[in-house]
Amino acid sequence: MAEIDLLRRYPRTKRDIGKRAHAKTDEHIRIARQYGAEYFDGPRELGYGGYRYDGRWLAIAEDMIAHWGLKPGDRVLDVGCAKGFLVKDLMKALPGLEVFGLDVSEYALVHCEPEVVGRLHLGSAIHLPFPDASFAAVVSINTLHNLPRADCIRALREIERLAPGRGYVQVDSYHSPEQRAVFLDWVLTAQTHYEPDGWRALFAEAGYTGDYYWTIAE
Numbered sequence: 001m002a003e004i005d006l007l008r009r010y011p012r013t014k015r016d017i018g019k020r021a022h023a024k025t026d027e028h029i030r031i032a033r034q035y036g037a038e039y040f041d042g043p044r045e046l047g048y049g050g051y052r053y054d055g056r057w058l059a060i061a062e063d064m065i066a067h068w069g070l071k072p073g074d075r076v077l078d079v080g081c082a083k084g085f086l087v088k089d090l091m092k093a094l095p096g097l098e099v100f101g102l103d104v105s106e107y108a109l110v111h112c113e114p115e116v117v118g119r120l121h122l123g124s125a126i127h128l129p130f131p132d133a134s135f136a137a138v139v140s141i142n143t144l145h146n147l148p149r150a151d152c153i154r155a156l157r158e159i160e161r162l163a164p165g166r167g168y169v170q171v172d173s174y175h176s177p178e179q180r181a182v183f184l185d186w187v188l189t190a191q192t193h194y195e196p197d198g199w200r201a202l203f204a205e206a207g208y209t210g211d212y213y214w215t216i217a218e
């Protein structure tokens with residue numbers, strides 16, 4: 001189990017915390033947690049404000065392939081794959097890699113990239129409908145913190161079951177009270193969040209032995 005930033009080549013855009021257009025309300029949170037059109041392609045206060053493919057996952061895909069030494073024919077699963085951007089770029093970076101995704105959002109799957117049609121499964125991270133040790137790697141980026149704590153543990157156990165020691169999860173975290181305050185101001189969907197030590201304790205409780213890193217709001 002290693003703390004490693006596999007998204008280090010992901011372009012960072014600093015959120016301007018002083019310029020949230022509208023105060024966050026319970027209604028914003030309720031709509032965002034439906035993971036429908038409003039969350040992905042609606043206004044910014046409900047989620048992404050437009051979730052479109054721009055190739056930015058290709059560099060991350062290359063780093064993941066190198067990290068696990070993946071080769072054509074290996075299977076990779078992306079839990080919380082949304083529209084399948086990373087699934088598409090993993091296949092682009094290594095032709096012959098068998099990449100699949102799973103997401104709870106029917107909207108995202110129906111609006112997926114053409115290259116991944118048929119590769120994305122509708123379901124929840126707490127139950128991954130695949131055999132034990134059937135994947136060379138399982139990744140889950142900015143997804144597991146959206147689950148309540150007990151479900152987060154179930155999801156981590158599922159990832160571990162599918163790819164023992166070969167998972168990568170990235171979750172919301174903070175190192176300081178200031179970062180925590182920024183996070184709490186922005187968060188819409190996350191239900192489980194800790195400082196890194198809290199996450200490590202949760203990983204240990206779940207028996208998760210894969211790799212991990214943090215998404216820090218700043």
Ligand SMILES: C[S@@+](CC[C@H](N)C(=O)[O-])C[C@H]1O[C@@H](n2cnc3c(N)ncnc32)[C@H](O)[C@@H]1O
Pocket residue numbers: 035079080081082083102103104105108123124125126140141142143146147
């Ligand atoms: C912040 S988005 C991340 C999408 C993508 N991994 C990325 O990094 O661009 C969170 C994703 O988690 C999905 N999600 C939320 N709860 C889920 C669950 N219980 N099981 C699977 N996916 C879930 C949402 O539909 C959404 O696609």
